[in-house]
Amino acid sequence: MIRQIISIDEDKCNGCGICAEACHEGALTIINGKAKLIREDYCDGLGDCLPACPEGAITFVLRDAPEYDEKAVLEAKKHKESIPIMCKGSGPAVFDNGDSELTHWPIQIKLVPVKAPFFDGKDLLVASDCSAFAYRNFHNDFIKGHATVVGCPKLDSVDYSDKLSEILIQNDIKSITVTRMEVPCCGGLEFAVRKAVEKSEKNIPVKVVTISSKGKIL
Numbered sequence: 001m002i003r004q005i006i007s008i009d010e011d012k013c014n015g016c017g018i019c020a021e022a023c024h025e026g027a028l029t030i031i032n033g034k035a036k037l038i039r040e041d042y043c044d045g046l047g048d049c050l051p052a053c054p055e056g057a058i059t060f061v062l063r064d065a066p067e068y069d070e071k072a073v074l075e076a077k078k079h080k081e082s083i084p085i086m087c088k089g090s091g092p093a094v095f096d097n098g099d100s101e102l103t104h105w106p107i108q109i110k111l112v113p114v115k116a117p118f119f120d121g122k123d124l125l126v127a128s129d130c131s132a133f134a135y136r137n138f139h140n141d142f143i144k145g146h147a148t149v150v151g152c153p154k155l156d157s158v159d160y161s162d163k164l165s166e167i168l169i170q171n172d173i174k175s176i177t178v179t180r181m182e183v184p185c186c187g188g189l190e191f192a193v194r195k196a197v198e199k200s201e202k203n204i205p206v207k208v209v210t211i212s213s214k215g216k217i218l
Contacts, residue, residue: 001064001065001066001067002062002063002064002065003045003062003063003065003067003068004045004060004061004062005037005040005043005045005060005061005062005063005065006037006043006045006047006049006050006058006059006060006061007058007059007060007061008034008035008036008037008057008058009057009058009059010034010057012055012056012057013034013035013055013057014054014055014057014113015030015033015034015035016054016055016113017030017035017106017113018052018053018054018113018116019035019049019052019053019058020035020049021052022048022049022051022052023043023048023049024048025039025042025043025044025073026039026042026073026076026077027039027040027042027043028049035057035058040065040066041065041066041067041068041069041072042068042069042072042073042076043065043068044068044070044073045060045068047060054113054114054115100139100143101139101140101143101144101145102139102143102148103118103147104116104118104147104148107148107149107150108149108150108151109126109149109150109151109156109160109163109164110151110156110158110163112149112167114163114166114167114170115167115170115171116171118147119147119167119171119172119173120171120172121172121174122146122147122173122174123145123146123147123173123174123175123176123177124146124147124148124149124167124173124174124175124176124177125142125143125146125147125148125149125176125177125179126149126150126151126164126176126177126178126179126189126193127142127148127149127150127178127179128150128151128152128179128180128181128186128189129150129151129152129155130152130181130186131179131180131181131186131211132150132179134181134211134212134213134214134215135179135211135215135217136215138179142177142179142209146177147173149164149167151189152185152189153185153186153188153189153192154185154188159188159192159195160189160192160193160196161191161192161193161195161196161199162196162199164192164193164196165195165196165197165199165200167196168196168197168199168200168202168204169200169202173202173204174204175204175205175206175207176193176197176204176205176206176207177206177207177208177209178190178193178206178207178208178209179209179211180208180209180210180211181210181211181212181213182210182211182212182213182218183213186210190208193206194206
């Protein structure tokens, strides 16, 4: 049948996954870094995903597509709710993760969208990749109550300050805690955060916690 359905411009899509979170029918997911309409019969053609897309990569088209199957969508939702959720795919998501204090996904600095509801009004934790492994009670002492992003400037070989400054500009961040290791390469993470705050022109307090290789706070 000819009906209204969404179309995704992959050249514009940055893979942030906000559209997949906005789609209440579960018709969208992220595959190989791009949003995909995986079930045409799950797309109701109402377009909750359109205003959610920060890149304007989603539009309406009229074309031949399977009829919207509301019954199948409801059954899929019922099945999904019966499964303990450890991670809602590769796009941005907010979830209850059991004993973990992590409340959203993704967390890698390179992957998180610059604008997301899990940032607004929150204290931000910027953690080095190694710090969570070195410090035994990392979830309770640092992740709890924070929006969390992680990264390693040495492995990524990138200056995170541009991405972090955009996050600070586009969201209401109350404070920033940086957890870093005592090794010199972690200094790049601290530097990027301070540079990002300066670029954002916001008065956001920054606290830096340095952890030893033996898991002690220095």
